[in-house]
Amino acid sequence: MGMPLVITCGEPAGIGPELVLMLAARQAISWVAIADSQLMHERARAIGVDVDIVALAPGDPIPEPRVGRLPLWPVALRRPCCPGVLDAANAAYVLETLDLAVKACLDGHAAAMVTAPLHKGVIRDAGFADFTGHTEYLRDACGVDDVVMMLATDNALHGRLAGQPLPLRVALATTHLPLSDVAAALTQESLERVLRILAADLTRWFGIRSPRIAVCGLNPHAGEGGHLGREEIEVISPVLERLRGEGLMLDGPLPADTLFTPRHLDDVDAVLAMYHDQGLPVLKYSGFGSAANITLGLPLVRTSVDHGTALDLAGRGVADPGSLAVAIAVAADMVVHQAAGRA
Known part of the structure; x- marks a missing residue:
């Protein structure tokens, strides 16, 4: 054995x-x-x-x-x-x-x-x-130095089932931080490290050869051209453009309020949310009790x-042992x- x-x-x-x-x-x-x-x-x-x-x-x-x-x-x-x-x-x-x-x-x-x-x-x-x-x-x-928290619903891990909610894998650019600290913690360097780990480990651990990742903006409406915040312009977009130039398949930055819909998720292997409660409430609504938390970037x-x-x-x-079984x-x-x- x-x-x-x-x-x-x-x-x-x-x-x-x-x-x-x-x-x-x-x-x-x-x-x-x-x-x-x-x-x-x-x-x-x-x-x-x-x-x-x-x-x-x-x-x-x-x-x-x-x-x-x-x-x-x-x-x-x-x-x-x-x-x-x-x-x-x-x-x-x-x-x-x-x-x-x-x-x-x-x-x-x-x-x-x-x-x-x-x-x-x-x-x-x-x-x-x-x-x-x-x-x-x-x-x-x-x-x-760096790890990435990702949660995934059971149907994302074991294949889509007819009549079931859309499969979801949601990773986080920042984890357990007060909301007031998130913007300062989000830098080009940290975001690039997270995206590299996420893309590499989707291949390493899940066998996805060329993963497509949808990336949330930080601000409402992904900053609305800088009128609702400049993190998308100054931090997120430059990193995405640089990594796309290396061949990574990255969509965004996208408004989080519309990203979690079938039209956007249908061909996506994972979503990167900027902070804990931007992405995880959606995932847990979709598959609470039948999802797993995965730490990427570890040996x-x-x-x-x-x-x-x-x-x-x-x-x-x-208590329900379903999530532990997953x-x-x-x-x-x-x-x-x-x-x-x-x-």
């Missing part, structure tokens, strides 16, 4: 642990979870699922897949956890699970990593003041769910595409 995918279970007080348990209880899995063993036993009892948890170490062979069996790389909680109740003492535990997953991927013990949701606020409250999210943490852990495959910790649902067994499937597909590209 090849290297497994590893799944970090995220915030222990949230729904991440039980989403992992639900999938293991329903299907024969060939991946391994990273979490506290006692936490997983307690959460399995709380939600009423029967799962045989098999403790392993990185590099150990994964047992034959069987419904109801969950291979686990144990990491110890700092304090016992109650569903729905955050505890800053366990922030270091959450980060340790990420560090173990990254190390396993880089050391050749895992093929890819998938992350269940964490809680940014409690990690910052624990003293990790610079923590802004999975994406930036993994960038620093892997020692790369490893990383995907995640499209939702948060849902503390109000934790421990009740009513994230796992996407990670597996990305590994296959990379292997095919190397062949």
Whole structure:
């Protein structure tokens, strides 16, 4: 059997642990979870699922897949956890699970990593003041300068289905910033780096030979010729023109309020939004619960769910594991595409 995918279970007080348990209880899995063993036993009892948890170490062979069996790389909680109740003492535990997953991927013990949701606020409250999210943490852990956050609906990843919403892949030029900081953070240099990563990784991880990318403007109506802002004229358009000259297929800058329509999206492989809430509300409206979050620009495959910790649902067994299942499937597909590209 090849290297497994590893799944970090995220915030222990949230729904991440039980989403992992639900999938293991329903299907024969060939991946391994990273979490506290006692936490997983307690959460399995709380939600009423029967799962045989098999403790392993990185590099150990994964047992034959069987419904109801969950291979686990144990990491110890700092304090016992109650569903729905955050505890800053366990922030270091959450980060340790990420560090173990990254190390396993880089050391050749895992093929890819998938992350269940964490809680940014409690990690910052624990003293990790610079923590802004999975994406930036993994960038620093892997020692790369730039990464790109991209979310994609299931039908964008596995083919268009009749009667379904348009497939969407939405990447972000800036990620977790206050809106007041976005314009200053958007430079020609940063935008060029993002577009190069996006185009290269659509080919590397998804097998799209010449991806077409639609690029949003920053301002309403894409600046309306400079009357509503000059970022399109001074930052975005010069970068697009320069990269088009190198052969990249880039449309824009386009007004975001009309870009997310069938006429514009029909032949587009991805949309680049300038900031978090410009593109992601549209994507989540189209495919919430059946989309994956993908980090581009890393030396490893990383995907995640499209939702948060849902503390109000934790421990009740009513959360939907659909997005986690999509994230796992996407990670597996990305590994296959990379292997095919190397062949």
